[in-house]
Amino acid sequence: MNLPLSDLGIPSGDTVIKLSTLLPLAVVFAHLVPRSIPGPFLAKFSDIWLGWVSSLGHRSDVVHELHKKYGPLVRLAPNHVSVADPDTLQVVYAHGNGSLKSDFYDAFVSIQSVLEFEPIARSYMVQLFQQWDRLYDSALKGNSGDDGEGGWYGRDGMLWFDCLPLQVAVSHKDAMGSYGSEHECEVIHIPAVQILNRRGEYSASMGVLPPHWRPYARLLPWYRQGSEAVENLAGIAVAAVAKRLTTPTDRVDLLSKLQEGRDDEGRPMGKEELTAEALTQLIAGSDTTSNSSCAISYYIALHPRVQEKLQKELDEASGTEDDGVFTYEQVKRLPYLEAVINEGLRVHSTSSLGLPRVAPEGGLTIKGVHFPQGTVLSVPTYTIHRDTQAWGEDADQFRPERWFERDHAAMQKAFNPFSYGPRACVGRNLASMELLIIISSIFRRYHFVLAEPDKPLDTREGFLRKPLECRVGIKRRGI
Structure with missing residues (x-):
């Protein structure tokens, strides 16, 4: 795949103008990652490069080209390294002592x-x-x-x-207004494919930015559109839960299974929890x-x-x-x-993305390089699926x-189509x-x-x- 220079970390004039709105916020991070790890020049000092590449909609292609250029280890951000090595899947994704799925x-x-x-x-x-x-x-x-x-x-x-998926219908505003009530919400048609795409692009690019940058990033026009897509997609989940609570059914589906679920004390999910889980299933399941x-x-x-x-x-x-x-x-x-x-x-x-994981206490040694505790590591599925x-x-x-x-x-x-390890x-x-x-x-x-x-x-x-x-x-x- 032939990629523009901007995708490989060489900004165009228009890109520079847009990046200048975020540059005053940039912070030079402490280098947990060894300086010898190659990658785009800007990625050594700031998360801006990865955030910008993610917003372009071809991150996996860009990262794949970088691995072809630099080898199995590529720096994507000051504290984030992509590791294109099938053997590393078990090391990165089987490790960790955080909370597992219950x-x-x-x-x-x-x-x-x-x-x-x-x-x-x-x-x-x-x-x-x-x-x-x-x-x-x-x-x-x-x-x-x-x-x-x-x-x-x-x-x-x-x-x-x-043969792309068709459209679905929901009104986020009215769904929120009818949430938990006995009144059915008004239904309008929205472009589901477009909403799902925009929400995913927004979340992927926002997720790689440091949390303290995100309120400022939301002021930019592209991020504002993504925020609206998040609301519209949430409306689908809200409407589905509201309808199910007001008009119960005996059909077996993911929402009915969520309603059957109980926590360790035997309590069912509340409306807010049901909605959050329904949204997760909508994104991670049907899409x-x-x-x-x-x-x-x-x-x-x-x-x-x-x-x-x-x-x-x-x-x-x-x-x-x-x-x-x-x-x-x-x-x-x-x-x-x-x-x-x-x-x-x-x-x-x-x-296709390499889902990020944080190196645990004691760090990890991968391909002869030690990454201390707190280093962000990922294994790009797109690239290992092309390992010759x-x-x-x-x-x-x-x-x-x-x-x-x-x-x-x-x-x-x-x-690795479904990820690996306890969080697959x-x-x-x-x-x-x-x-x-x-x-x-x-x-x-x-x-x-x-x-x-x-x-x-x-x-x-x-x-x-x-x-x-x-x-x-x-x-x-x-x-």
């Missing part, structure tokens, strides 16, 4: 309880198929419409549309699965041979289900499907067959089940082609790496 989460993240969500996941797939079939039948007649992101149209016997599904679909459509091989395996595994949606039991052991999904998670890496020793010289390419050809232990050591993603079992059902059911029912097969998948990164556009054509398969 047993409370066992209520909804174990494999047994995850299976309770399968009927809901399959029912949503049925609804999706009904929608796509309706549009497909209309597209065959040459019709078009404005549903979804950018609308849809019929051409060459196919339905063409953008990550939708991004991954879109990216995996793109790569399958980009490689017709992979799609043909996958559909052959799916056809052989299919049963007599009337709704056309696979069960988890049918697809959980399909080797090529698993390889396709894993390869998509590797190449796209929805969570683990994945081969073609590590930049999407090729599911590598999962059958290369050393399995070496690949697993460098595979609590929803990984649910995400795995959803991806198996989604990808298998969609590609058994439809054949996909890309509208622009020569165009790379464009992404933008906040906390998560998100596809910006994925225009496809689909055709109902004769099954």
